[in-house]
Amino acid sequence: MGIPPLNRRQVLAGLGGAAVAGSLGFATLGTGADALASGADVRVRYWNLFSGGDGANMIAMLDAFRAEHPGIAVKDSTLQWGNPFYTKLAMAAAGDRAPELGVMHLGRVAGFSPGRLLDPWDEALLAKYGVRKADYNPVLWNRGVIDGKLYALPLDIHVQLCFYRKDVLKKADLLGDDGRMIQVTSTDQWFDVLKKARKVQKKGLQTIGLWTNDQNFQWWFFVAFYTQLGGQWFNDDTPANTEVLFDADKATQVLEFFRQHVTDGYVIPGAPTGEQFINGAPFTWEGNWSVPVFSGAKLDYGATPLPPVFGKPATHAESHSFVLPHQANRGGATNEAAHQLAAYIVQHAQQWAAGGHIPAYTPTLSTAAYKKLTPQNEYASAMDHQATEPKVWFAGSTGVLAQDLGPMVVSSTMGSAKPASVAQRMKKELAKLLASKNPMDGTTAAQGGAVA
Amino acid sequence: MTTTSAETVIAPVRAKAAASGATVRRKQGFQHGGWFIAPFLLLFGMFVIWPLVRGIYLSFTDANISGDGASFIGLDNYREALGDQAMWDALGHSAYFTLLVVPCITVLAFLLAMLAHHIERAKWLWRLCFFAPFLLPSTVAANMWQWLLTQGIGLFNETFGLTTPWLTDKSYAMTAIVIETLWWTVGFSFILYLAALQGIPAHLYEAAKLDGANAWQRMVHITLPMLRHITGLVFALQALASLQLFDQAVAMMDFGPGPELSTRAFVQYTLEQGFTSYRVGYASAMSIIFFVIIAAVALGRMVLLRNREEGGR
Numbered sequence: 001m002g003i004p005p006l007n008r009r010q011v012l013a014g015l016g017g018a019a020v021a022g023s024l025g026f027a028t029l030g031t032g033a034d035a036l037a038s039g040a041d042v043r044v045r046y047w048n049l050f051s052g053g054d055g056a057n058m059i060a061m062l063d064a065f066r067a068e069h070p071g072i073a074v075k076d077s078t079l080q081w082g083n084p085f086y087t088k089l090a091m092a093a094a095g096d097r098a099p100e101l102g103v104m105h106l107g108r109v110a111g112f113s114p115g116r117l118l119d120p121w122d123e124a125l126l127a128k129y130g131v132r133k134a135d136y137n138p139v140l141w142n143r144g145v146i147d148g149k150l151y152a153l154p155l156d157i158h159v160q161l162c163f164y165r166k167d168v169l170k171k172a173d174l175l176g177d178d179g180r181m182i183q184v185t186s187t188d189q190w191f192d193v194l195k196k197a198r199k200v201q202k203k204g205l206q207t208i209g210l211w212t213n214d215q216n217f218q219w220w221f222f223v224a225f226y227t228q229l230g231g232q233w234f235n236d237d238t239p240a241n242t243e244v245l246f247d248a249d250k251a252t253q254v255l256e257f258f259r260q261h262v263t264d265g266y267v268i269p270g271a272p273t274g275e276q277f278i279n280g281a282p283f284t285w286e287g288n289w290s291v292p293v294f295s296g297a298k299l300d301y302g303a304t305p306l307p308p309v310f311g312k313p314a315t316h317a318e319s320h321s322f323v324l325p326h327q328a329n330r331g332g333a334t335n336e337a338a339h340q341l342a343a344y345i346v347q348h349a350q351q352w353a354a355g356g357h358i359p360a361y362t363p364t365l366s367t368a369a370y371k372k373l374t375p376q377n378e379y380a381s382a383m384d385h386q387a388t389e390p391k392v393w394f395a396g397s398t399g400v401l402a403q404d405l406g407p408m409v410v411s412s413t414m415g416s417a418k419p420a421s422v423a424q425r426m427k428k429e430l431a432k433l434l435a436s437k438n439p440m441d442g443t444t445a446a447q448g449g450a451v452a
Numbered sequence: 453m454t455t456t457s458a459e460t461v462i463a464p465v466r467a468k469a470a471a472s473g474a475t476v477r478r479k480q481g482f483q484h485g486g487w488f489i490a491p492f493l494l495l496f497g498m499f500v501i502w503p504l505v506r507g508i509y510l511s512f513t514d515a516n517i518s519g520d521g522a523s524f525i526g527l528d529n530y531r532e533a534l535g536d537q538a539m540w541d542a543l544g545h546s547a548y549f550t551l552l553v554v555p556c557i558t559v560l561a562f563l564l565a566m567l568a569h570h571i572e573r574a575k576w577l578w579r580l581c582f583f584a585p586f587l588l589p590s591t592v593a594a595n596m597w598q599w600l601l602t603q604g605i606g607l608f609n610e611t612f613g614l615t616t617p618w619l620t621d622k623s624y625a626m627t628a629i630v631i632e633t634l635w636w637t638v639g640f641s642f643i644l645y646l647a648a649l650q651g652i653p654a655h656l657y658e659a660a661k662l663d664g665a666n667a668w669q670r671m672v673h674i675t676l677p678m679l680r681h682i683t684g685l686v687f688a689l690q691a692l693a694s695l696q697l698f699d700q701a702v703a704m705m706d707f708g709p710g711p712e713l714s715t716r717a718f719v720q721y722t723l724e725q726g727f728t729s730y731r732v733g734y735a736s737a738m739s740i741i742f743f744v745i746i747a748a749v750a751l752g753r754m755v756l757l758r759n760r761e762e763g764g765r
Binding site (some may be wrong): 005083084086087091093094095113117212213214215216268269270271272273276348399400403407410411414416420439440441442 | 514516517518519520521560602603604605617619620621622709711712713724727728729730731732733734
């Protein structure tokens with residue numbers, strides 16, 4: 001890209017970057033040679049984006065696979081989550097230097113030019129190693145199917161949850177006989193619960209953490225409650241994705257619901273959500289990846305899917321999925337080994353569930369070991385009530401859709417714009433996105449044919 | 453800057469010398485100088501010239517991030533960019549930041565330099581204190597201020613008894629970045645001013661004192677006019693640096709565009725277009741537009757300065 005005149009700082013940074021890149025290059029060469037020299041017959045290169053607790057769990061699963069399959073050398077590389085990862089994956093696939101196996105967010109697959117940058121899975125090979133469509137929630141499986149072919153094999157779903165402090169709710173008499181939070185099925189009930197909790201909670205803390213300033217969380221929550229209302233995005237009859245079916249009235253309802261948390265004083269905008277929860281705030285809405293954090297803090301807490309305040313249960317879900325980045329001559333032993341590795345990890349996701357994610361391979365969910373996991377066993381039902389973004393090229397985790405609409409939701413929740421006018425703006429933006437072309441292949445959502 | 457005036461003096465001398473032994477000098481010049489500058493030229497070509505040329509080319513295509521399948525689309529990217537409200541908003545944020553930072557930093561750097569210049573005890577300590585933050589990497593400085601300003605647990609609000617949502621409300625977010633930037637970068641301008649202050653001949657002040665000028669008069673009639681050039685330089689350097697606002701803003705906003713996009717600077721929007729939306733061609737076109745804006749500011753200042761100097765003579 002055209003770069004404005006450099007200053008000293010940038011030049012130094014550039015030189016430093018070049019040096020680091022150089023040394024990394026050599027480092028990669030070194031490990032590559034090691035992997036080849038280990039005596040294995042086949043090598044599977046596997047790129048993922050898991051760091052922290054997820055990273056440790058993934059490496060443990062890979063080590064288990066390595067121990068059982070000495071003939072397959074797994075060379076795993078952990079890259080930085082988000083845009084750097086997708087950039088590298090796209091460039092590698094386009095330049096035919098792609099690894100055998102990769103990980104992507106399922107919502108991003110439709111925009112990643114399946115067929116050109118991604119290769120389809122061989123379902124017969126997957127079945128040979130024990131993974132079939134029947135083992136999956138059909139809706140989830142079909143999200144990975146584009147033009148009739150499977151491009152993404154889900155490892156998990158990760159969902160937005162309502163975390164609650166049992167010690168606080170007990171005082172407010174908000175726990176049922178099973179020790180879990182009482183069921184809430186309307187907005188009135190929900191605010192009643194908040195009101196009761198506020199009376200008994202520690203002073204100076206907020207009652208609920210809502211990530212009111214965060215465009216990603218606000219967007220995920222919006223998707224969840226808009227889906228609870230039965231809201232649609234685009235038409236799915238043929239020709240699909242030609243018409244915006246976004247319901248501004250339903251959207252307004254959701255936005256007003258969010259806003260009321262702020263106007264009624266249940267939220268301190270900008271207060272750190274997780275920290276306040278650990279310190280005693282009764283509720284927080286977070287992704288299930290906060291489970292290890294709260295469990296690590298030894299809290300007496302529970303977690304349910306976001307409350308079905310509009311009647312129908314639904315909570316936002318994204319999914320880490322295995323993909324096959326495009327290789328010009330994919331096939332043979334390495335490709336089979338990639339299938340084998342993915343199938344193995346999908347089936348041995350017990351450890352993965354410890355990170356809070358819900359394993360996509362449903363037989364895992366009915367094992368005794370999984371049923372013993374708390375609070376995982378309390379929200380595993382979210383598998384059957386997934387609220388997802390529309391299956392279009394501009395969707396997906398931190399993708400264009402979230403980037404454009406997320407700030408609008410925030411502006412309504414924070415009170416700098418009226419819910420009704422924000423809903424109209426969202427609708428307009430959706431129409432604009434629907435008409436725009438996917439930079440990866442120059443087609444619009446309608447032309448892309450990204451429908452199962 | 454000063455190079456133009458130096459050129460006019462040196463050029464005739466150079467021309468004469470060149471005429472006398474051009475061939476010999478050129479050969480020697482290549483043998484020695486050429487090799488010395490080769491590493492620089494190589495890097496300069498690889499990381500400045502080539503990306504620039506490539507960027508101009510890409511801006512006329514619909515290239516995506518994967519690098520294949522780009523086709524020529526003429527001026528479409530430019531046409532779209534000029535009609536893109538989000539781009540103008542982002543440019544507005546960069547300009548707003550510049551308008552806030554540049555005057556503040558100039559005045560503050562001058563005051564700090566005066567202080568450090570006139571203070572008698574522990575001179576080194578003052579200089580070190582004012583300059584040290586500039587040595588921090590941008591992410592470190594930004595992260596520190598993020599903690600200082602975080603609502604509920606930050607030292608800043610705690611100390612002043614405030615509850616201001618510095619980082620999470622769109623009416624404060626840019627101010628927070630301005631405060632951080634002032635603290636972090638004022639040291640650079642401070643050093644320029646300090647050096648200039650030390651360069652003012654003492655006899656000027658002595659003469660003024662003999663004529664009965666008080667401290668205020670000495671500052672207004674001697675110090676400030678003698679610092680005119682350095683003020684111009686500080687102003688220009690800060691303006692160019694501020695327009696390119698990026699690293700501290702994204703680091704303080706957790707790599708997002710700030711509350712309700714309020715701190716999304718031009719550079720960040722360009723990056724998003726290229727690497728979130730995968731539209732490298734479009735992002736290139738925006739970079740070129742930005743390049744033109746920056747170049748216009750730099751040229752505008754040069755022209756302004758030259759006119760003023762010529763008028764003064």
